[in-house]
Amino acid sequence: MTDVIPQTDPLALDRQVCFALSIASRSVLAIYRPLLQPLGLTHPQYLAMLALWEHERLSVKELGELLQLDPGTMSPLLKRLEAIGYVTRRRDVNDERVLVVSLTQRGRALRAEAEKIPPAIVEALGMGLDELQHLHATLTRVIGAARGAAAR
Structure with a gap:
């Protein structure tokens, strides 16, 4: 017979913040992938x-x-x-040690296509903008708290 773990188990997988963040991240990035593909971008490239x-x-x-x-x-x-x-990467004319990244005309023009992505994400998630903004604020606080904890 299998032991039943109480709902208050501090090690229950579905109660772990790290697990929820990991699954949420993978799930949301999966929504971005087909939207970014026509632009020729991966998610990290999109962020850049x-x-x-x-x-x-x-x-x-x-x-x-x-x-x-x-x-x-x-x-x-x-x-x-x-x-x-x-983009282009060039050495800074004032300091050869610094590599500067700039948008090309093609990179600037891509913005018009990329402007369709945020509303498509909101629609795909089926969550209200207020709820997503609240989530963003909460995650920003989590990031700050985690950085503070890591620095201690």
Whole structure:
């Protein structure tokens, strides 16, 4: 006979924040995948493009900090974006040590297509905008708390 684990078990899988975050992340990214495919983008590349559409031009270091990605991850991601013609990478004229990423005309034009993605995500999730904004605020607090805990 199998033992029944009480509902209050602190190790119950379905009570773990890490499990819920992991499943939510994979599930939401699965919705993005077919929307990004016609743009020729992976989700990490899409995030880089979002940052560049907002800032137009960033150093690799600044972009990595915004996306919270290490240089080893940034380099192949940016090489691929450059290969498909969405960005250029050039040495800063004022400081040769700094590599600057800029949008190309094609990269800027892609924004018009990408503007269709957020509403498509909201529709696919079937959740209200207010609920999603509240979730975003809560996740932002979780990220801050986790960083604070890691720093201690």
